[in-house]
Amino acid sequence: MPEAKPSGSRLAAWRADFHAWRQKRRDRNELENLSSSTLRDLAIDRSEITSIVTSGEGERRRNRGD
Template sequence: MAKSSEIYPAWHAAEHKTWLFIWLARFRAWRKLRQDRLELASLGDAALKDLAIDRSEIPSIIHAGEKERRRNHAT
């Protein structure tokens, strides 16, 4: 029977580790965006108004950032 090191060379294992780290980083980033969206969505209308955020802007704020908001408020 062949050894696992003969079937799966070291470069193959390294490739899987790299893929795993990339996937994990993307998963963590997605989870952070989800958490931020849920946190903003949980705020009341008055709190959002104090922050100069309209409820309809939450997705654009989360995904594009504050500087690229779809609707700009006078500050």
């Protein structure tokens, strides 16, 4: 039995999710490549990078008791 083709809206949703995932990956890589000094200037601890990239606006978790 042939597989059903995804509907246009499901395909569009998958594509949007895929592009969002790729952007988060690029953002994480860019932050990880910054020097510790630059991250400190931005008030970002290296341990926060994943949280910053994956959390929504304003949901950043602080690990230093800030």
